[in-house]
Amino acid sequence: MSKVLMKGNEAIGEAAIRAGCLNYFAYPITPQSEVAEYLAHRMPEAGGVFLQGESEVAVSYMIFGAAGCGAIVFTTSSSPGISLMSEAISYIAGAQCPAVFVNIVRGGPGLGGIQPSQADYLQATKGGGHGDYRLLVMAPASVQEAVEMVMMAFPLAEKYRNPVMILGDGLIGQMMEPVDFPENLKTEPTNKDDWASNGMDTRGANSPNIVKSLFLDNKLLNDNNMALKAKYDRMKKEEVRYDTYNLDADYEMLIVSFGTMSRVNRTAIDNLKEEGLEVAMIRPMTLFPFPEEAIRQASLKENCKAVLSIEMNMGQMVEDVERSVQGKVPVKWYGTCGGDVPTPEEIMNFIKEQK
Numbered sequence: 001m002s003k004v005l006m007k008g009n010e011a012i013g014e015a016a017i018r019a020g021c022l023n024y025f026a027y028p029i030t031p032q033s034e035v036a037e038y039l040a041h042r043m044p045e046a047g048g049v050f051l052q053g054e055s056e057v058a059v060s061y062m063i064f065g066a067a068g069c070g071a072i073v074f075t076t077s078s079s080p081g082i083s084l085m086s087e088a089i090s091y092i093a094g095a096q097c098p099a100v101f102v103n104i105v106r107g108g109p110g111l112g113g114i115q116p117s118q119a120d121y122l123q124a125t126k127g128g129g130h131g132d133y134r135l136l137v138m139a140p141a142s143v144q145e146a147v148e149m150v151m152m153a154f155p156l157a158e159k160y161r162n163p164v165m166i167l168g169d170g171l172i173g174q175m176m177e178p179v180d181f182p183e184n185l186k187t188e189p190t191n192k193d194d195w196a197s198n199g200m201d202t203r204g205a206n207s208p209n210i211v212k213s214l215f216l217d218n219k220l221l222n223d224n225n226m227a228l229k230a231k232y233d234r235m236k237k238e239e240v241r242y243d244t245y246n247l248d249a250d251y252e253m254l255i256v257s258f259g260t261m262s263r264v265n266r267t268a269i270d271n272l273k274e275e276g277l278e279v280a281m282i283r284p285m286t287l288f289p290f291p292e293e294a295i296r297q298a299s300l301k302e303n304c305k306a307v308l309s310i311e312m313n314m315g316q317m318v319e320d321v322e323r324s325v326q327g328k329v330p331v332k333w334y335g336t337c338g339g340d341v342p343t344p345e346e347i348m349n350f351i352k353e354q355k
Contacts, residue, residue: 003180008177009173031104036050059085075100077101078106082103094228098157101163103165104172118316118335137165138167160235169260197209244283246269252279253308254308265281310334313337
């Protein structure tokens with residue numbers, strides 16, 4: 001298949017349709033509004049439904065309602081919008097419904113700015129809402145990867161009956177790159193008659209399916225939480241994804257970085273290699289589950305003096321990197337949080353200072 005030059009936001013919308021999702025509810029917010037603009041005309045063409053809610057809160061409960069009825073559904077937003085959706089995300093996770101959320105991250109806290117950021121890492125990976133729940137979180141580093149991860153997200157949401165989040169910094173949504181759309185990632189319909197509120201007549205059943213996250217009996221609530229934990233433990237075993245760069249070299253420093261920031265680091269690594277300094281990188285493609293074991297093993301390389309967490313935030317991934325390294329070598333952070341992307345030269349200077 002020939003590649004098509006597309007803006008990231010539009011490619012994300014098209015990827016969802018190609019994956020088999022024909023239900024999209026959203027509210028505009030920079031820097032992801034082009035997803036809604038694209039799907040406003042594309043979704044009806046595909047026989048689907050696009051509905052702009054009156055707020056992110058309204059949208060999030062439309063998602064809950066559709067997911068609870070067994071529909072394949074998703075939304076896109078950006079940082080403050082995801083914050084407003086966090087209550088419903090907790091409900092959806094607690095009720096074990098499949099849904100996909102795409103967060104094209106802008107700077108914060110508060111209204112912050114509309115420039116690219118990775119400052120929603122903790123919100124996405126540790127649970128921005130209340131209670132004991134987790135999202136399966138994937139972080140693309142290119143428009144092509146955003147397409148593939150969006151298309152993977154729907155079957156993963158169905159597999160685990162759990163919300164899946166794509167965490168892309170603002171550059172992913174705004175840049176244009178050539179993409180193709182894999183034909184083998186279309187979501188296969190699953191039988192939801194045993195749990196979805198899809199109607200007794202539809203199922204030929206005598207009793208309704210109740211989709212809920214309310215458990216007033218202590219034991220039932222504990223049982224539900226234990227079932228959720230077992231699901232998250234299964235994710236840790238089956239869904240860890242990461243990429244490596246220059247890991248076969250005799251490196252002195254190991255970078256851990258995700259998303260667009262990792263592309264800048266690749267250039268820095270290549271330039272340092274020409275100067276005689278070997279640096280490697282592990283790029284988490286899933287932020288939850290996190291590639292802890294891969295990072296730990298890489299940090300044990302004989303000449304590795306430090307692990308560097310390089311991010312477009314205030315070091316939100318550092319604690320996960322530290323937990324992975326387990327104190328074997330120092331973990332240090334470098335990054336920016338105002339919307340500027342560090343340059344390869346800035347990364348190179350920081351790495352040289354660590355020698």
